[in-house]
Amino acid sequence: xxxxxxxxxxxxxxTGAGRRIYDLLRGQIxxxxxxxxxPAPSTRALAAELAVSRTTVTAAYxxxxxEGFLVTSAGRAARVASALSAPAPATxxxxxxxxxxxxxxxxxxxxxxIGMPAFSDAEPLRFDFxxxxxxxxxxxxxxxxxxxxxxxxxxxxxxxxxxxxxxPALRRALQGYLRRARGLACEPGQIVVVNGSQQAIDxxxxxxxxAGDAFALEDPGYLMARCCFEATGATCLPTxxxxxxxxxxxxxxxxxxxxxxxxPSHQFPLGGVLPVGRRMELLQWAQRHDAxxxxxxxxxxxxxxxxxxxxxxxxxxxxxxxxxxTLSKALSPQLRLGYLVLPAELVPVFRQAKRLADRHAxxxxxxxxASLIESGAYERHVxxxxxxxxxxxxxxxxxxxxxLPADAxxxxxxxxxxxxxxxxxxxxxxxAALAAAARKKDVGVYPLxxxxxxxxxxxxxxxxxLVLGYASLTTAQILEGMRILGTIIAATAA
Amino acid sequence: xxxxxxxxxxxxxxTGAGRRIYDLLRGQIxxxxxxxxxPAPSTRALAAELAVSRTTVTAAYxxxxxEGFLVTSAGRAARVASALSAPAPATxxxxxxxxxxxxxxxxxxxxxxIGMPAFSDAEPLRFDFxxxxxxxxxxxxxxxxxxxxxxxxxxxxxxxxxxxxxxPALRRALQGYLRRARGLACEPGQIVVVNGSQQAIDxxxxxxxxAGDAFALEDPGYLMARCCFEATGATCLPTxxxxxxxxxxxxxxxxxxxxxxxxPSHQFPLGGVLPVGRRMELLQWAQRHDAxxxxxxxxxxxxxxxxxxxxxxxxxxxxxxxxxxTLSKALSPQLRLGYLVLPAELVPVFRQAKRLADRHAxxxxxxxxASLIESGAYERHVxxxxxxxxxxxxxxxxxxxxxLPADAxxxxxxxxxxxxxxxxxxxxxxxAALAAAARKKDVGVYPLxxxxxxxxxxxxxxxxxLVLGYASLTTAQILEGMRILGTIIAATAA
Numbered sequence: 001x002x003x004x005x006x007x008x009x010x011x012x013x014x015t016g017a018g019r020r021i022y023d024l025l026r027g028q029i030x031x032x033x034x035x036x037x038x039p040a041p042s043t044r045a046l047a048a049e050l051a052v053s054r055t056t057v058t059a060a061y062x063x064x065x066x067e068g069f070l071v072t073s074a075g076r077a078a079r080v081a082s083a084l085s086a087p088a089p090a091t092x093x094x095x096x097x098x099x100x101x102x103x104x105x106x107x108x109x110x111x112x113x114i115g116m117p118a119f120s121d122a123e124p125l126r127f128d129f130x131x132x133x134x135x136x137x138x139x140x141x142x143x144x145x146x147x148x149x150x151x152x153x154x155x156x157x158x159x160x161x162x163x164x165x166x167x168p169a170l171r172r173a174l175q176g177y178l179r180r181a182r183g184l185a186c187e188p189g190q191i192v193v194v195n196g197s198q199q200a201i202d203x204x205x206x207x208x209x210x211a212g213d214a215f216a217l218e219d220p221g222y223l224m225a226r227c228c229f230e231a232t233g234a235t236c237l238p239t240x241x242x243x244x245x246x247x248x249x250x251x252x253x254x255x256x257x258x259x260x261x262x263x264p265s266h267q268f269p270l271g272g273v274l275p276v277g278r279r280m281e282l283l284q285w286a287q288r289h290d291a292x293x294x295x296x297x298x299x300x301x302x303x304x305x306x307x308x309x310x311x312x313x314x315x316x317x318x319x320x321x322x323x324x325x326t327l328s329k330a331l332s333p334q335l336r337l338g339y340l341v342l343p344a345e346l347v348p349v350f351r352q353a354k355r356l357a358d359r360h361a362x363x364x365x366x367x368x369x370a371s372l373i374e375s376g377a378y379e380r381h382v383x384x385x386x387x388x389x390x391x392x393x394x395x396x397x398x399x400x401x402x403x404l405p406a407d408a409x410x411x412x413x414x415x416x417x418x419x420x421x422x423x424x425x426x427x428x429x430x431x432a433a434l435a436a437a438a439r440k441k442d443v444g445v446y447p448l449x450x451x452x453x454x455x456x457x458x459x460x461x462x463x464x465x466l467v468l469g470y471a472s473l474t475t476a477q478i479l480e481g482m483r484i485l486g487t488i489i490a491a492t493a494a
Numbered sequence: 495x496x497x498x499x500x501x502x503x504x505x506x507x508x509t510g511a512g513r514r515i516y517d518l519l520r521g522q523i524x525x526x527x528x529x530x531x532x533p534a535p536s537t538r539a540l541a542a543e544l545a546v547s548r549t550t551v552t553a554a555y556x557x558x559x560x561e562g563f564l565v566t567s568a569g570r571a572a573r574v575a576s577a578l579s580a581p582a583p584a585t586x587x588x589x590x591x592x593x594x595x596x597x598x599x600x601x602x603x604x605x606x607x608i609g610m611p612a613f614s615d616a617e618p619l620r621f622d623f624x625x626x627x628x629x630x631x632x633x634x635x636x637x638x639x640x641x642x643x644x645x646x647x648x649x650x651x652x653x654x655x656x657x658x659x660x661x662p663a664l665r666r667a668l669q670g671y672l673r674r675a676r677g678l679a680c681e682p683g684q685i686v687v688v689n690g691s692q693q694a695i696d697x698x699x700x701x702x703x704x705a706g707d708a709f710a711l712e713d714p715g716y717l718m719a720r721c722c723f724e725a726t727g728a729t730c731l732p733t734x735x736x737x738x739x740x741x742x743x744x745x746x747x748x749x750x751x752x753x754x755x756x757x758p759s760h761q762f763p764l765g766g767v768l769p770v771g772r773r774m775e776l777l778q779w780a781q782r783h784d785a786x787x788x789x790x791x792x793x794x795x796x797x798x799x800x801x802x803x804x805x806x807x808x809x810x811x812x813x814x815x816x817x818x819x820t821l822s823k824a825l826s827p828q829l830r831l832g833y834l835v836l837p838a839e840l841v842p843v844f845r846q847a848k849r850l851a852d853r854h855a856x857x858x859x860x861x862x863x864a865s866l867i868e869s870g871a872y873e874r875h876v877x878x879x880x881x882x883x884x885x886x887x888x889x890x891x892x893x894x895x896x897x898l899p900a901d902a903x904x905x906x907x908x909x910x911x912x913x914x915x916x917x918x919x920x921x922x923x924x925x926a927a928l929a930a931a932a933r934k935k936d937v938g939v940y941p942l943x944x945x946x947x948x949x950x951x952x953x954x955x956x957x958x959x960l961v962l963g964y965a966s967l968t969t970a971q972i973l974e975g976m977r978i979l980g981t982i983i984a985a986t987a988a
Contacts, residue, residue, distance in 0.1 A: 066908075067803050068769025081771055102839060103752060103784055105726070108701035111846045119849065121657045133654035145646055152639055158966030159826045160627035163615045195689065195852035202851050207602035228850050232599070258597060290533045290571045290597055318532075332653045334857035345596060352605045355613060356722050358693035362856060363828035472652030 017052040021060035029069055029080055040070055040078040106211070107231060116227045117450065124472070127481030128444035131269075131418045131469035132333060138388060138471075139332055140381045143372060151367040164355035165347070166193025166339070167366035173373035174325075174339055181379065182300060184311050184323065186341045192350050193361045195336040197298060197326040201228045201261070203340070203353050204294050204322060208259050209234040216252050216260035218245075220451035222268045222296070225261050234258070238453035243411065245272035248281040259292045260285075264312050265300040269420055269451050269467050271412010279312055286320045296324045301382050303415040304390050319343035327369065329417060329471070330382050337365060389417055395475035396468065399482030405489060417471040420448060424463040425493050431464040437488045443481050511546040515554040523563055523574055534564055534572040539597050600705070601725060610721045611944065618966070621975030622938035625763075625912045625963035626827055632882060632965075633826055634875045637866060645861040658849035659841070660687025660833070661860035667867035668819075668833055675873065676794060678805050678817065680835045686844050687855045689830040691792060691820040695722045695755070697834070697847050698788050698816060702753050703728040710754035712740050714945035716762045716790070719755050728752070732947035737905060739766035742775040753786045754779075758806050759794040763914055763945050763961050765906010773806055780814045790818045795876050797909040798884050813837035821863065823911060823965070824876050831859060883911055889969035890962065893976030899983060911965040914942060918957040919987050925958040931982045937975050 028034040043061060047054040061078050064070040072078045102108075124130060165171070171188040178184040194200045201224070209215060211233025217226050219238035230236055237252040239260075245267040251260070262282065264274035274282075286293050295312045303309075313321040323341035331337070342350055354360065372378040393413060400408055400421065409422040426434065431447040438445050448465030470478055519535075522528040537555065541548040555572055558564040566572045596602075618624060659665070665682040672678040688694045695718070703709060705727025711720055713732030720730055731746040733754075739761040745754070756776065758768035768776075780787050789806040797803070807815040817835035825831070836844055848854065866872040887907060894902055894915065905914040920928065925941040932939050942959030964972055 063801060066767065068771050068773075081769075102843075103702070103786070104843060105701055105704045105707075107704075108843050108847070111701075111843055111850070114846075116846065116849070119655075119658060124652045124654065128652065130652070130654060133652040136649040136651065136653050139649065139653065141646055141649070145643060148642065148646075149639060152635055152642075155630040155633065155635070157630065158618045158622065158624070158627040159630050159633065159828050160618065160624060160966070161613075161827050164613060195856075198850070199852040207599055207605075208597070210599045210601075213599075224850070231850060287533055288571055288573075290536045292597070333655050333853075334653050336852060336854070336856045349596075349598060349602050349605055352608075352610065353602070355610070356605070356692070356718070356725060357696050357851070358689035358830060359827075360830070362689075362830045362859065365856065472654070 017050070018056045018060045018063075021046065021050065021052070021057055022063055025060070025064055026069060034080045036080055036082040038080045040080065042077060106233065110231055110233060114227050114230055117223050125439065125444040126442040127477050127484065128472065129418075129446070129466075129468040129470060129481060130444050130472070131446060131467050132328070133469060133472035134329065134332060134417075135472045135474075136332075138385060140372070140377065143377045143381070144368060147368040147371045147377075148364065151364050151371065154367075155364075162360045162363050164192075164360050165351045166191065166361055167363060167370060169374070170366045170370035171339075173370045177373050177379070178325070178341065181382070182297070182311055182314075184314055184341065186313075186323075187344075190342050190344060190347060192340045192342060192347070192354055193366060194338050194340060194354065195358070195361055196328055196333070196338040197296060197324050198224060198228075198338075199336075199357070200322075200324040200326075200338055200340045201225050201294065201296070203350055203357070204259070204292070204324075205229050205232050205234075207346075207349055207353055208292050210258075212256065213258045214252070214254050214256040216257055216291075217453065218262060218267060219453045220269055220448065221261070221453070222263065222298075223451060225294075225296070226453065229259070229261065236453055241267055241270055241272065243270070243272050244278065245270075245274035246278065246282065248278040248285065251282070251285045253289075255289070257289050257291055259294060261294045261296065262312070263296050263298060265297050265303070265309055266412065266415040268296075268298065269412070269418065269448065271414065271416060271418075271420060273309055273414055274312075276315075279315060282312070283316055283318065283320065287318055291320070293321045294324060295321050298324075298326055299329045299416040300325075301330050302386055302389055302417055304386070304393065305414065313341060319345060322346070330378075330385060331369075335365060337361065337369060389471055391475055392470040392473065392478055393419070395478040396470050396482065399479045402479075403482045403486030405486075405493070418467055418469040421445075421466045421468055422463045423465070423489065426464045426489070428462075428464050430492050431466070434464070434488060434492055435466070437492065438485055441484050441488065443484050443488075445485060511544065512550045512554045515540065515544065515546070515551055516558060519554065519558055520563060528574045530574050532574050534558075534574065536571065536597050542600070542603065600727065604725055604727060608721050608724055611717050619933065619938040620936040621971050621978065622966065623912075623940070623960075623962040623964060623975060624938050624966070625940060625961050626822070627963060627966035628823065628826060628911075629966045629968075630826075632879055634866070634871065637871045637875070638862060641862040641865045641871075642858065645858050645865065648861075649858075656854045656857050658686075658854050659845045660685065660855060661857060661864060663868075664860045664864035665833075667864045671867050671873070672819070672835065675876070676791070676805055676808075678808050678835065680807075680817075681838075684836050684838060684841060686834045686836060686841070686848055687860060688832050688834060688848065689852070689855055690822055690827070690832040691790060691818050692718060692722075692832075693830075693851070694816075694818040694820075694832055694834045695719050695788065695790070697844055697851070698753070698786070698818075699723050699726050699728075701840075701843055701847055702786050706750065707752045708746070708748050708750040710746050710751055710785075711947065712756060712761060713947045714763055714942065715755070715947070716757065716792075717945060719788075719790070720947065723753070723755065730947055735761055735764050735766065737764065737766050738772065739764075739768035740772065740776065742772040742779065745776070745779045749783070751783050751785055753788060755788045755790065756806070757790050757792060759791050759797070759803055760906065760909040762790075762792065763906070763912065763942065765908065765910060765912075765914060767803055767908055768806075770804075770809070773809060776806070777810055777812065777814070781812055785814070787815045788818060789815050792818075792820055793823045793910040794819070795824050796880055796883055796911055798880070798887065799908065807835060813839060816840070824872075824879060825863075829859060831855065831863060883965055885969055886964040886967065886972055887913070889972040890964050890976065893973045896973075897976045897980030899980075899987070912961055912963040915939075915960045915962055916957045917959070917983065920958045920983070922956075922958050924986050925960070928958070928982060928986055929960070931986065932979055935978050935982065937978050937982075939979060 043057040047057045065072045070078045171191040205228045209232040213234040240247045313323040326338040411420040446467040537551040541551045564572045665685040669682045699722045703726040707728040734741045807817040820832040901918045903916040940961040
């Protein structure tokens with residue numbers, strides 16, 4: 001509490017001379033020229049010697065004293081502090097300890113063993129059917145910029161931490177959007193805004209799973225969700241998928257199961273739409289096992305032909321379904337905006353977890369999105385994107401029909417921003433080779449196998465498959481990409 | 495489930511705990527909290543919640559089943575007796591299960607018990623000395639808007655997920671900034687961009703602590719860090735703080751300790767600057783205990799008088815210090831931008847954890863910040879803010895001298911954006927009353943006591959204290975706020 005008697009701060013750092021004096025003495029203390037307890041040169045002598053003002057020297061001494069290198073007391077010459085024993089010689093300094101020797105948590109150690117898909121920030125290829133990418137020219141740049149400027153200038157009061165569950169205006173806007181677009185009825189109070197669906201999944205993993213528990217996952221399914229859940233130490237129980245999505249008859253009866261992660265509106269990656277009968281079976285299964293259901297509606301906005309199917313949450317009467325929505329597909333995966341619609345009883349603990357995780361989502365972006373939804377600009381944009389992607393999908397199917405083998409088949413064309421291409425004329429092991437060969441020709445196609453948790457046994461043999469995302473490409477790129485792929489397949493099959 | 499095939503020896507009535515569980519369930523069935531057909535709480539969750547053995551819970555369930563209140567069968571969770579086989583009627587949807595019966599993870603259940611400071615999104619008061627708030631008029635709106643527009647229009651290729659560790663340009667810019675402003679030498683490869691220091695702390699908690707471990711925390715200290723670390727199930731070992739910061743002589747010798755969280759450049763909340771001697775002792779302590787040090791440099795940009803003191807990480811020769819930086823003080827807490835500077839060996843696992851947590855920080859904001867740092871605009875802004883806050887600090891000290899009792903003392907004026915005000919003329923219990931009375935007069939002041947983990951024993955009595963943040967106020971508001979506070983103190987002391 002002696003801060004009132006602070007030295008008159010005459011900025012040691014401000015003058016080059018002061019800085020030189022500071023460095024000189026720190027150097028001499030470090031190399032032992034000035035050993036612990038030794039008196040520092042008198043300020044008068046040093047000032048004369050270096051031809052600088054005594055004030056400058058004094059300021060440098062004050063800095064050194066403030067940092068504990070010098071001990072000063074009224075009327076006595078400054079001395080080098082005595083408690084300056086350096087830490088034990090750092091043999092370990094440059095040489096990192098082996099990861100296996102690092103004192104990490106069990107979670108930290110598990111991360112090393114999780115088969116997470118390698119992240120590549122390589123430039124997109126010329127004809128890149130990378131799933132999850134969207135075209136930057138599709139982004140509503142002008143509307144977003146206008147709204148962002150408005151919100152930036154609207155920043156009024158003191159800027160302090162905002163509500164963990166998200167901006168109230170955005171949560172109201174999302175409630176309306178979900179009712180209009182997805183037939184999902186909820187209260188704003190059930191909505192928690194997060195940094196993309198990945199954080200929604202991570203919060204579910206942290207709050208609902210423990211090591212020793214188990215979770216049901218679609219097989220094939222979404223790898224990043226599987227990694228999140230497995231990182232808790234829980235066991236993955238892969239549940240087979242057919243053309244209608246999750247095969248609910250084969251849901252695990254394991255008593256350890258606490259949660260099922262599903263993509264009912266457009267199964268990832270195979271694209272099936274879960275029929276209502278299976279939805280009821282899934283809900284009954286969850287009730288029997290007292291399990292949660294995480295419903296990831298990752299591209300529910302993009303449905304061609306029929307009206308979007310009702311969400312699982314809409315028919316859940318038992319408060320077990322956690323709905324996950326994202327803006328990554330309709331706007332941009334780089335925004336990192338998504339949301340949860342929670343059973344009322346889960347809201348407090350998710351709110352608390354979001355607050356501990358990172359306090360809240362960025363406020364400006366939340367308000368920009370809220371204003372775009374309120375003005376109707378967001379839904380106009382989504383409709384435009386749906387038409388845009390329907391054109392791309394048509395071009396893809398056209399290109400496949402024109403350039404690929406006649407027995408090539410496609411799954412998951414009813415919705416979403418990708419399809420799965422099956423190539424019965426090739427051998428399963430050709431999958432990776434094909435993708436590699438395509439890459440050499442600037443075409444990005446992605447093998448299906450890594451998305452399977454179980455390597456399929458003889459009872460369900462399958463041809464090689466490729467995941468083809470088309471949301472970031474022009475129809476011309478799509479056609480040319482398929483033409484090139486056709487030539488590669490011909491060469492591979494030969 | 496096999497717990498229903500337990501030996502019938504343990505009758506529910508036999509033990510008091512079993513009896514209470516039996517009564518709880520019968521009560522909930524009677525009042526409809528558990529409607530017909532609803533699942534009974536999982537024995538696992540209930541046993542954990544009530545801190546009784548699972549056998550005890552199981553015995554109570556057997557009793558209820560024997561009496562026909564519950565229906566149980568092998569391979570199925572127990573349900574309340576009923577004829578229904580469809581999901582429970584919609585009336586059950588509204589009635590949330592008791593939180594104690596929710597199947598949550600251990601982490602989820604711990605969150606409920608953590609004494610997190612209540613979040614308030616109440617409008618700031620007219621004279622609000624709320625710590626952590628900054629003035630929106632200080633935000634470099636024009637520069638930010640220009641840079642944001644430029645980056646928005648620069649969005650080129652397909653928009654796909656970006657690197658988990660953060661934008662390369664921002665990491666290069668931060669490296670240069672840290673070297674210039676904090677004398678911290680690191681490689682861009684050691685930097686991971688996160689959503690504010692809160693996410694940095696949460697990642698440290700998840701990756702470095704397990705239930706049963708222990709961590710050292712400054713006492714008084716930063717509550718949100720304490721909550722994050724305690725949520726892992728680790729034990730907090732409060733370490734006393736004096737006017738020079740952490741009292742390293744009193745660091746715990748407990749062998750469970752894995753980590754110490756410290757704020758050496760400006761101890762939160764007392765404001766001491768850790769002298770280099772103690773920094774060495776802290777590093778030696780960490781080496782002896784093979785513990786990590788989390789150095790939170792939450793307001794290191796704001797130091798008045800002397801040059802900023804070197805960071806712990808700069809003198810760490812053993813790769814144990816994790817440096818945490820934030821943009822919340824110099825720009826805005828609503829941006830949610832911060833960063834970690836990691837020992838090289840920790841980079842891969844933090845990168846992986848950030849990717850699972852939310853893939854990466856928003857890309858546009860990262861690039862905007864990078865361009866502001868590269869152009870020098872950011873450091874000009876920080877210098878402006880330092881002058882601005884030095885004026886506010888002077889006004890605060892002036893107001894305290896003019897309007898508060900002569901024996902009032904202030905800690906932590908050498909740096910940062912807040913001070914601690916000590917009022918020896920008041921009784922400790924007046925702290926909360928004073929804050930409440932001030933609130934009625936539109937003045938926000940914040941009691942110190944909640945930031946103490948240990949209530950201090952006689953050996954270190956302390957007068958009541960208030961935390962006063964000043965970064966969001968004008969000098970006029972600060973003076974008027976102190977004038978009003980003076981009148982309230984006079985009334986309280988009388």
